[in-house]
Amino acid sequence: MALPRSVRSSLGKVLDRIEDAARQSQACGTVPRLVAVSKKKSVNHIVAAYNYGQRHFGENYVPELVEKARDPRIQADSPDILWHYIGSLRRKQCKLIAALPNLWMVETVAADDVAKALNGAWRNQRHSANRDLRVMVQVNTSRESNKSGCLPETCVDLVSNIVEHCDHLKFAGLMTIGSIENSQRCESDPEFVNPDFEILRELREGVCKHQNLHADQVGLSMGMTADLEHAISSGSTNIRVGTAIFGSREDSIYASESEPVEQTEACTAHARVLCV
Numbered sequence: 089m090a091l092p093r094s095v096r097s098s099l100g101k102v103l104d105r106i107e108d109a110a111r112q113s114q115a116c117g118t119v120p121r122l123v124a125v126s127k128k129k130s131v132n133h134i135v136a137a138y139n140y141g142q143r144h145f146g147e148n149y150v151p152e153l154v155e156k157a158r159d160p161r162i163q164a165d166s167p168d169i170l171w172h173y174i175g176s177l178r179r180k181q182c183k184l185i186a187a188l189p190n191l192w193m194v195e196t197v198a199a200d201d202v203a204k205a206l207n208g209a210w211r212n213q214r215h216s217a218n219r220d221l222r223v224m225v226q227v228n229t230s231r232e233s234n235k236s237g238c239l240p241e242t243c244v245d246l247v248s249n250i251v252e253h254c255d256h257l258k259f260a261g262l263m264t265i266g267s268i269e270n271s272q273r274c275e276s277d278p279e280f281v282n283p284d285f286e287i288l289r290e291l292r293e294g295v296c297k298h299q300n301l302h303a304d305q306v307g308l309s310m311g312m313t314a315d316l317e318h319a320i321s322s323g324s325t326n327i328r329v330g331t332a333i334f335g336s337r338e339d340s341i342y343a344s345e346s347e348p349v350e351q352t353e354a355c356t357a358h359a360r361v362l363c364v
Contacts, residue, residue, distance in 0.1 A: 095136040098333045099124070102316075106327060109320040117304065120311075120320055123172050125330030127152065128337050131161050137333065138166040144192070146328055148175035150185055157188040174263075174309075174328060176236040179205040186213040186221070193222040195263045195309050195326075198237050200249050207254035220258040223250065224309055227291060229284040230267035237264065243291050244298050251299055261307030261325070262295070264288045266315075274315035285310050285322035292323075 103122065110119045123146040126134050134145060134156065147153035150173070156162060157171055170192035173185055177196050185191065186209035197203050203223070210221045225246050228237030238246050243262065250259050266284030273280045292306045309326035311319020316327050331337065 095133055095333060096140045098335075099137055099140055099142060102313075102329050102332050105316060106320065109317040113321045113323075118325070120324050121326045123174070123309075123326060123328045124333050125174065125312075125328050126156070126334060127330060129330075129334045131156065131159055133334050134162060134169075135165050138169060143168060144170045144172060146172040146174040146195075146330075150175070150177070150181045154184060154188060157190060163189065172328075177202055177206070182206040182209040183213070186210045191221070193224065193260060195224040196226040196236060197223045197246075197250065197257075198226045198228075200246060203246070203250050203254050203257065207256050211256045214256075220256050222260040223257045224261045224263040224307065225250070225259075226263045226265075227288060229264045229287040230270070232267060235265060240287055240291060244294050247295050248298065259299075259306075261309060262288050262291055263309035263326075266310065271312065271315045274318040278317075280318065282315065282318050282322065285319055285324070289323050 106122060107119055121144055122142070123144045124134075124137050124142050125146045125148070126137075127146075127148045137145075147156065153171060153173060162169060169190050171188065171190050172192060173194045174196060177185070177194065177198070179201055182202065182205040185194070186206065194206065197206065206221070206223065214221075225243060226237040227240055227243050228235045229240060231239065247259060250257055264284055264287075266282065270280075270282045270284050274282055288308055288310055292303060292308060295301065295306055296303055307325040308323055309328065310322070311324045311327045313329050313332040316324075316329065319327060
């Protein structure tokens with residue numbers, strides 16, 4: 089189990105992987121943002137990563153994000169934390185999630201009704217805020233029945249609906265999870281071209297053409313622990329990593345709350361990667 093005191097070392101290794109892959113990739117214009125997926129991990133784990141310079145954190149479940157975003161210790165010790173919601177989102181959850189402090193992005197808008205509900209919830213909850221809520225459209229590139237996301241052929245229309253009718257949402261890009269088989273193939277075959285990543289990149293081209301946007305205005309959230317190098321070579325701008333930083337998810341969510349958190353200054357070399 090990855091205890092908080094080991095998070096710094098694990099996070100550093102992931103950052104090294106991302107930077108190495110970005111240097112080698114012709115498709116990567118800048119070093120991708122790292123989102124540390126803290127699902128089922130304790131406040132101590134989050135604070136430990138934050139103390140090392142990590143700012144972007146992702147959660148998969150609304151109740152867990154609500155609990156952590158409102159946790160007094162996180163609010164006190166990690167005031168500049170930036171939350172990404174990366175799990176399936178339903179209409180009835182939009183009001184709850186829009187009220188959370190430090191919500192930076194929702195990466196999993198997958199239907200028009202969810203976009204409309206989230207737009208209204210952000211308008212009502214953040215009427216005095218000076219920014220729109222960043223959102224990505226989740227695409228089910230592998231067409232698996234157990235995966236959330238719109239189908240590839242409906243992606244452009246969903247983006248158009250957000251851009252044209254959701255005036256409190258800021259379209260930030262496209263997101264996919266992809267099939268586990270393709271991810272495992274990436275891990276075992278350095279030359280493998282992941283079709284999920286290629287589909288998302290091709291969809292970006294269609295979105296850019298339809299919305300008259302440049303490619304650097306449309307982010308791509310793809311790539312996790314096993315396949316981040318392949319994702320970066322395909323143009324990912326947003327990497328979501330949990331296991332390689334915090335350990336396996338079989339570990340109990342609060343198993344190590346009693347472990348001490350090492351207080352360190354953020355590593356300036358890594359901070360530029362983490363705070364994009």
